[in-house]
Amino acid sequence: METVLLYILGILVVVVGLALSIGLHEVGHLLPAKLFGVRVGQYMIGFGPTLWSKKFGETEYGFKAIPMGGYISMAGMYPPARGETESRESSTGFFQTLMQDARTASESTIEPGHEERVFWKLPVWKRIVIMLGGPTTNLIIGLVLYAILLCGFGIPQASSTIGTVNECLVPASQEVKECTDDAEPAPANAAGLLPGDKLVSIDGVAVTKAAEASPIINASAGQELALGIERDGKTLTIEATPRLTEKYVQAEDGSIAEDENGDPLVETVGILGITFANEIAQQPASAVLPAVGDNISRVFHLILNLPQRLIDVVNAAFGPEERDPNGPISVVGVGRIAGEITSLNTVPVAERAAALVQLIASLNIALFVFNLVPLMPLDGGHVAGALWEAIRRFFAKLFRRPDPGPVDIARFIPLTLAVVILLGGMSLLLIYADIVKPISLL
Structure with missing residues (x-):
């Protein structure tokens, strides 16, 4: 019975740690957005139906039913379509309808009298600061936890x-x-x-x-x-x-x-x-940055080789092959590992606590690297759009051409939909693999 309770405790520790990491990630977006005057309508942890929410000022804060992420709703994420012809074209066709729906939803977040408090009208550097605020927060959390692990626990x-x-x-x-x-x-x-x-x-x-x-x-x-x-x-x-x-x-x-x-x-x-x-x-403080850098490198290489890694997961989940212990896992797999760590009665409590700290630190480093991937709807996709806008405007000014205006990132909504579908499919695959062929410490 004690082993079962310890197993559950490990899962709860990781769930709470992940929820806090996601919540602080969104705070990393929220604070600079408010600092730069953008109207933020919602700050939510999770997706799906709202479980609880309360409004403070102009922002509604709350939790949703599916704790697989979070978001803040900023006014005017997408610029309006340029020209009447483009607006008419955007009303026909599946992908054009998706783009127009995104623009319409973006316009609906703009309150009368607050037309200038929109995301897309901010200077490029402010938009980049807002979008990098989330991943940077995860990096800081990872650094702090690695410092606790290396310099405190050892x-x-x-x-x-x-x-x-x-x-x-x-x-x-x-x-x-x-x-x-x-x-x-x-x-x-x-x-x-x-x-x-x-x-x-x-x-x-x-x-x-x-x-x-x-x-x-x-x-x-x-x-x-x-x-x-x-x-x-x-x-x-x-x-x-x-x-x-x-x-x-x-x-x-x-x-x-x-x-x-x-x-x-x-x-x-x-x-x-x-x-x-x-x-x-115990390690010196000088060991923290190399350890975090090594973790970043491992996550980066995992993402670069993700197609092959997923093929390996498929072969393991539906065949006789064993799972690669260094391969991708889902939140289910992370929870299972956390449960195994806390239920190892033969290991001192301090070492088990240190292992959980390392696990949550690694999750934050993974969130940091993954969110920098330059694809919508990830933070890196918004940063890439802002940088492309800056490059276009720079060359237009250099060659004395008319200002090309903001980049219409609503045009990337079809690609965003494809990325979301791929991420959803990858999540389901990893959850299935973590159930039928889990990565185990034992």
Whole structure:
């Protein structure tokens, strides 16, 4: 029963964290919009039927039934059509009707006497500030949460304390990963190293973590090393000689690196036959920006390879393949992972809390990057439209041509509809995959 309650708690934490992230994203749009004088009719979290709302001033604030996003309703998002001919043409045809409906809906948000308080009449830079306010807010949230994670909780990293001592050395190319009866003892085993020993120096060179010790050991095959060890409060010196042995090459994320054919990479280095225990270590503030940058890079590459990633999801959901743990997931999958994290009773509470903080931080970084995609109805689509308008007006002024006027982004409504349909289909696919073939921590 306790495990079930903890599982539910993890889901609730992520739901609340996601709702707050979306709410603050919309605040990032709301505040500059009001600062620049745009009339904001609604501030809503979610879509669909309204569950609760209350009006403060000229803006209605509320929650809707489907918590899959949010929006603010700014007056005059789309400029009116230019010329009577275009207006007449826009009344016929499916796509033309969509564009005209969008303009009509935009005009309906303009209150009498507030005709100048519209979004499309703002200077380009103000429109860009408003549209980038949401993603920037998510980036700031991500930075703050990463700072809490790295500088407050700390992260697991290999320490200089020996976790295990191998009985023998098994080359990476050996199919059976077990010691044979005639196998030589591993150098660390033969020298008398024990789990729990803390490695403090190698040949007089001080070491404080595995990242400092491993390169020295790997480069010292056949050379006897004097290992300074702390054991039960006493300092010992133990001599051991690393043996040249094959091992898998580790990638930056700790996984086994692969070549272009997908085969694991192997290197031959000096090995003692020990593994270092992990410890939670707080990181300096200088580690925050690189960590956020790495997260941004991973999300960016995921989006660039999204078609192939979705094909992989389809193959996994409807076939025997396993899900890629680094592939896209839905909010259902995120909730499942959060539930698994909180229900792991064997893991300390602080580590579980840190994992949830990292999960919500990663969600905010994903919201930041995804909303910058230059497609309507995403924030990046509005920014792209504003930039195109600035470029057109710049060249018109440079060549002394008439002002071309605002870019009619209502013309992109058909593309917007296609993007919405694609995003909806992708969401349904990922939700289905997260139900029938979920990504699991266990």
